[in-house]
Amino acid sequence: MSGAGRGQAADPRARGLVELAPEVSAALASGRPVVALESTIVTHGMPHPENLATAREVEQVVRAGGAVPATIAVLDGRIRVGLDDATLERLATAREVMKLSRADLAFAVATGRAGATTVAATMICAALAGIHVFATGGIGGVHRGAETSFDVSADLDELARSPVVVVSAGAKAILDLPKTLEALETRGVPVVGFGTDEFPAFWSRASGLRAPLRLDAPEEVARLVLAREALGLGGGMLVANPLPADQEIPAAELSGPIEAALAEAAVERVGAKDVTPFLLRRVVAATAGRSLAVNRAIIRNNAALAARLAVVLSAARRS
Numbered sequence: 001m002s003g004a005g006r007g008q009a010a011d012p013r014a015r016g017l018v019e020l021a022p023e024v025s026a027a028l029a030s031g032r033p034v035v036a037l038e039s040t041i042v043t044h045g046m047p048h049p050e051n052l053a054t055a056r057e058v059e060q061v062v063r064a065g066g067a068v069p070a071t072i073a074v075l076d077g078r079i080r081v082g083l084d085d086a087t088l089e090r091l092a093t094a095r096e097v098m099k100l101s102r103a104d105l106a107f108a109v110a111t112g113r114a115g116a117t118t119v120a121a122t123m124i125c126a127a128l129a130g131i132h133v134f135a136t137g138g139i140g141g142v143h144r145g146a147e148t149s150f151d152v153s154a155d156l157d158e159l160a161r162s163p164v165v166v167v168s169a170g171a172k173a174i175l176d177l178p179k180t181l182e183a184l185e186t187r188g189v190p191v192v193g194f195g196t197d198e199f200p201a202f203w204s205r206a207s208g209l210r211a212p213l214r215l216d217a218p219e220e221v222a223r224l225v226l227a228r229e230a231l232g233l234g235g236g237m238l239v240a241n242p243l244p245a246d247q248e249i250p251a252a253e254l255s256g257p258i259e260a261a262l263a264e265a266a267v268e269r270v271g272a273k274d275v276t277p278f279l280l281r282r283v284v285a286a287t288a289g290r291s292l293a294v295n296r297a298i299i300r301n302n303a304a305l306a307a308r309l310a311v312v313l314s315a316a317r318r319s
């Protein structure tokens, strides 16, 4: 375990810039399970008030699974790991919150701007704090048309770099999923279908693509994490966790809304960081909110698995 002291980050250089909530700090100091949670879902991925409700319920799910939740954001010049309810509410209702990745995490710290962490930035902060398991909805990936736009999420490079297990429902069908899997393989990121042979497409269980690896129990995932550590391979991995069949939206029902959203994004010349939030908003509108309800179910489902994994992993490390 990291040996992080009370209120201090695991990496001594980050002291003073990373503030751990007392509960998170105490759990890490005694090797108890902690699950990191991102905040871009809250600020850019969902409308108010569903964003705040989701942020709260996801923390509850982690607690019910026996782990301590640590939602991460940048506020007042510091990386905050573990937010109290008032701070969560502040974030969920704030305007002008930056969407932070590796490129601009330090900018928000240096300027005192409020920032929400994407998968990439959450991985960096979790690793700094000594947290090894992180639950999100879906990771960013290779966008359709990336061969001309070069739009590839920094989440993929971060998965290759920061030693954190990310539990996600695969990646969204708004992306180019075959290219996303290719990019992960090139970067040496293990992609494990959890209880499935197929790589899930976020709202849908089916993508038509095989998950490169498959495991069926949290204990097996923990063994993989420990084997990677023992071999010194570095970097993180992706656990692709599909929704239960009775909760998904079948892929065929989403292709229309997704195509329409992509066409609109092209007409409006949406670019850079705005692409993912724009597409998500358009799909929510085109499905009359159904995709939003399913998005919430996905995050809960991933938080539950992440908690199980964190519990097993912390027990394994202590034995």
Ligand code: PSU
Residues within 6 Å of the ligand: 038, 040, 041, 042, 044, 045, 046, 117, 118, 119, 120, 137, 138, 139, 140, 141, 152, 153, 154, 155, 172, 272, 273, 274, 275, 276, 280, 295
């Ligand atoms: N998937 C979602 N909701 C989101 C995101 C992904 O269901 O809000 C966010 C995550 O924070 C992810 C980011 O890391 O979008 C990827 O953005 P980009 O494509 O700009 O790298």
Ligand code: MN
Residues within 6 Å of the ligand: 151, 152, 153, 154, 272, 273, 275
């Ligand atoms: Mn991008």
